[in-house]
Amino acid sequence: MTRVTRRADTPHVKLIVAIVHHEDAGTLVDALLDKEFRATRLHSSGGFLKQSNATIVVGVEDADVDEVMGIVRANCVSRTQVVNPMPPIMEPGEFFMPYPLEVEVGGATVFVLPVERFERL
Numbered sequence: 001m002t003r004v005t006r007r008a009d010t011p012h013v014k015l016i017v018a019i020v021h022h023e024d025a026g027t028l029v030d031a032l033l034d035k036e037f038r039a040t041r042l043h044s045s046g047g048f049l050k051q052s053n054a055t056i057v058v059g060v061e062d063a064d065v066d067e068v069m070g071i072v073r074a075n076c077v078s079r080t081q082v083v084n085p086m087p088p089i090m091e092p093g094e095f096f097m098p099y100p101l102e103v104e105v106g107g108a109t110v111f112v113l114p115v116e117r118f119e120r121l
Protein backbone atom coordinates (compact mmCIF):
# COMPACT_ATOMS: atom_id res chain seq x y z
CA MET A 1 0.00 0.00 0.00
CA THR A 2 1.38 3.41 -0.95
CA ARG A 3 0.37 6.12 1.50
CA VAL A 4 0.78 9.22 -0.70
CA THR A 5 -0.88 8.68 -4.04
CA ARG A 6 -2.52 12.03 -4.77
CA ARG A 7 -1.81 13.94 -7.93
CA ALA A 8 -0.37 17.45 -7.99
CA ASP A 9 -3.77 19.16 -7.99
CA THR A 10 -4.93 17.67 -4.68
CA PRO A 11 -4.35 19.88 -1.62
CA HIS A 12 -4.63 17.22 1.09
CA VAL A 13 -0.98 16.45 1.71
CA LYS A 14 1.16 17.61 4.64
CA LEU A 15 4.92 17.62 5.02
CA ILE A 16 6.02 16.54 8.49
CA VAL A 17 9.50 17.76 9.41
CA ALA A 18 10.75 16.14 12.63
CA ILE A 19 14.08 17.12 14.18
CA VAL A 20 15.15 14.21 16.38
CA HIS A 21 18.16 12.90 18.27
CA HIS A 22 20.51 11.05 15.92
CA GLU A 23 20.29 7.94 18.17
CA ASP A 24 16.51 7.78 17.63
CA ALA A 25 16.55 8.45 13.89
CA GLY A 26 17.21 4.86 12.72
CA THR A 27 14.44 3.26 14.79
CA LEU A 28 12.04 6.07 13.85
CA VAL A 29 12.65 5.59 10.11
CA ASP A 30 12.30 1.79 10.49
CA ALA A 31 9.00 2.24 12.38
CA LEU A 32 7.70 4.58 9.67
CA LEU A 33 8.68 2.15 6.92
CA ASP A 34 7.03 -0.73 8.83
CA LYS A 35 3.75 1.21 8.53
CA GLU A 36 4.52 1.94 4.85
CA PHE A 37 5.19 5.65 5.28
CA ARG A 38 7.91 6.96 2.98
CA ALA A 39 10.54 9.00 4.82
CA THR A 40 13.78 10.87 4.14
CA ARG A 41 16.53 11.20 6.75
CA LEU A 42 18.71 14.30 6.56
CA HIS A 43 21.82 14.83 8.64
CA SER A 44 21.51 18.11 10.52
CA SER A 45 22.91 19.84 13.57
CA GLY A 46 21.36 21.99 16.27
CA GLY A 47 22.05 25.71 16.19
CA PHE A 48 22.43 25.89 19.98
CA LEU A 49 24.37 22.75 20.91
CA LYS A 50 26.06 22.47 17.49
CA GLN A 51 25.79 18.69 17.84
CA SER A 52 24.55 16.38 15.15
CA ASN A 53 20.86 15.52 15.05
CA ALA A 54 18.61 14.17 12.31
CA THR A 55 15.78 15.72 10.36
CA ILE A 56 13.14 13.26 9.19
CA VAL A 57 10.88 14.42 6.36
CA VAL A 58 7.61 12.58 5.71
CA GLY A 59 4.98 13.47 3.12
CA VAL A 60 1.55 12.14 4.14
CA GLU A 61 -2.12 12.60 3.51
CA ASP A 62 -3.94 14.73 6.09
CA ALA A 63 -5.67 11.68 7.56
CA ASP A 64 -2.30 10.08 8.37
CA VAL A 65 -0.72 13.01 10.24
CA ASP A 66 -1.84 11.83 13.68
CA GLU A 67 -0.57 8.30 13.07
CA VAL A 68 2.85 9.63 12.05
CA MET A 69 2.93 11.92 15.09
CA GLY A 70 2.19 8.88 17.26
CA ILE A 71 5.07 6.96 15.68
CA VAL A 72 7.42 9.90 16.30
CA ARG A 73 6.23 10.17 19.91
CA ALA A 74 6.73 6.42 20.49
CA ASN A 75 10.26 6.32 19.08
CA CYS A 76 11.88 9.57 20.29
CA VAL A 77 12.87 10.17 23.89
CA SER A 78 14.02 13.38 25.54
CA ARG A 79 17.55 13.45 26.91
CA THR A 80 19.73 15.61 29.08
CA GLN A 81 22.92 16.74 27.36
CA VAL A 82 25.90 18.45 28.91
CA VAL A 83 27.26 21.62 27.34
CA ASN A 84 30.64 23.09 28.11
CA PRO A 85 30.30 26.88 27.93
CA MET A 86 32.80 28.83 25.82
CA PRO A 87 35.40 30.51 28.05
CA PRO A 88 35.23 34.31 27.98
CA ILE A 89 38.17 36.43 26.78
CA MET A 90 40.37 36.68 29.87
CA GLU A 91 42.59 39.46 31.15
CA PRO A 92 46.03 38.44 32.51
CA GLY A 93 45.63 37.08 36.05
CA GLU A 94 41.91 36.28 35.65
CA PHE A 95 40.69 32.74 36.21
CA PHE A 96 37.70 30.98 34.63
CA MET A 97 36.26 27.72 35.97
CA PRO A 98 34.12 26.14 33.21
CA TYR A 99 31.11 24.47 34.84
CA PRO A 100 29.25 22.18 32.43
CA LEU A 101 25.58 23.09 31.88
CA GLU A 102 22.80 20.54 31.51
CA VAL A 103 20.29 21.09 28.68
CA GLU A 104 17.09 19.12 28.15
CA VAL A 105 16.79 18.12 24.49
CA GLY A 106 13.24 17.21 23.55
CA GLY A 107 12.24 13.89 22.05
CA ALA A 108 11.38 15.62 18.80
CA THR A 109 10.72 19.09 17.40
CA VAL A 110 8.02 18.67 14.78
CA PHE A 111 6.64 21.03 12.15
CA VAL A 112 3.59 20.10 10.06
CA LEU A 113 3.46 22.10 6.82
CA PRO A 114 0.77 22.31 4.13
CA VAL A 115 1.93 21.04 0.75
CA GLU A 116 0.86 23.05 -2.28
CA ARG A 117 1.90 20.44 -4.82
CA PHE A 118 3.08 16.85 -4.61
CA GLU A 119 4.21 14.69 -7.50
CA ARG A 120 6.35 11.57 -7.86
CA LEU A 121 7.77 11.75 -11.36
Ligand code: 2BA
Binds near residue numbers: 050106108109
Ligand atom coordinates in the same frame (compact mmCIF):
# COMPACT_ATOMS: atom_id res chain seq x y z
P1 2BA B 1 19.75 22.81 19.37
O1 2BA B 1 19.53 24.14 18.74
O2 2BA B 1 21.15 22.31 19.44
O3 2BA B 1 19.11 22.91 20.85
C1 2BA B 1 19.26 21.84 21.76
C2 2BA B 1 18.53 22.16 23.05
O4 2BA B 1 19.16 23.29 23.66
C3 2BA B 1 17.07 22.55 22.86
O5 2BA B 1 16.26 21.38 22.83
C4 2BA B 1 16.81 23.43 24.07
O6 2BA B 1 16.54 22.64 25.23
C5 2BA B 1 18.15 24.11 24.27
N1 2BA B 1 18.21 25.43 23.64
C6 2BA B 1 18.13 25.72 22.33
N2 2BA B 1 18.25 27.04 22.13
C7 2BA B 1 18.40 27.60 23.34
C8 2BA B 1 18.58 28.93 23.80
N3 2BA B 1 18.62 29.99 22.97
N4 2BA B 1 18.70 29.14 25.14
C9 2BA B 1 18.66 28.10 26.00
N5 2BA B 1 18.52 26.81 25.63
C10 2BA B 1 18.38 26.56 24.31
P2 2BA B 1 15.00 21.33 21.89
O7 2BA B 1 14.16 22.57 22.08
O8 2BA B 1 14.32 20.02 22.14
O9 2BA B 1 15.53 21.38 20.39
C11 2BA B 1 16.23 20.28 19.81
C12 2BA B 1 16.72 20.64 18.43
O10 2BA B 1 15.57 20.90 17.60
C13 2BA B 1 17.53 21.93 18.35
O11 2BA B 1 18.88 21.68 18.63
C14 2BA B 1 17.31 22.37 16.91
O12 2BA B 1 18.12 21.61 16.03
C15 2BA B 1 15.86 21.97 16.67
N6 2BA B 1 14.91 23.05 16.94
C16 2BA B 1 14.31 23.33 18.11
N7 2BA B 1 13.47 24.36 17.98
C17 2BA B 1 13.55 24.77 16.71
C18 2BA B 1 12.92 25.80 15.94
N8 2BA B 1 12.02 26.66 16.49
N9 2BA B 1 13.24 25.95 14.63
C19 2BA B 1 14.14 25.09 14.08
N10 2BA B 1 14.76 24.09 14.73
C20 2BA B 1 14.47 23.93 16.03
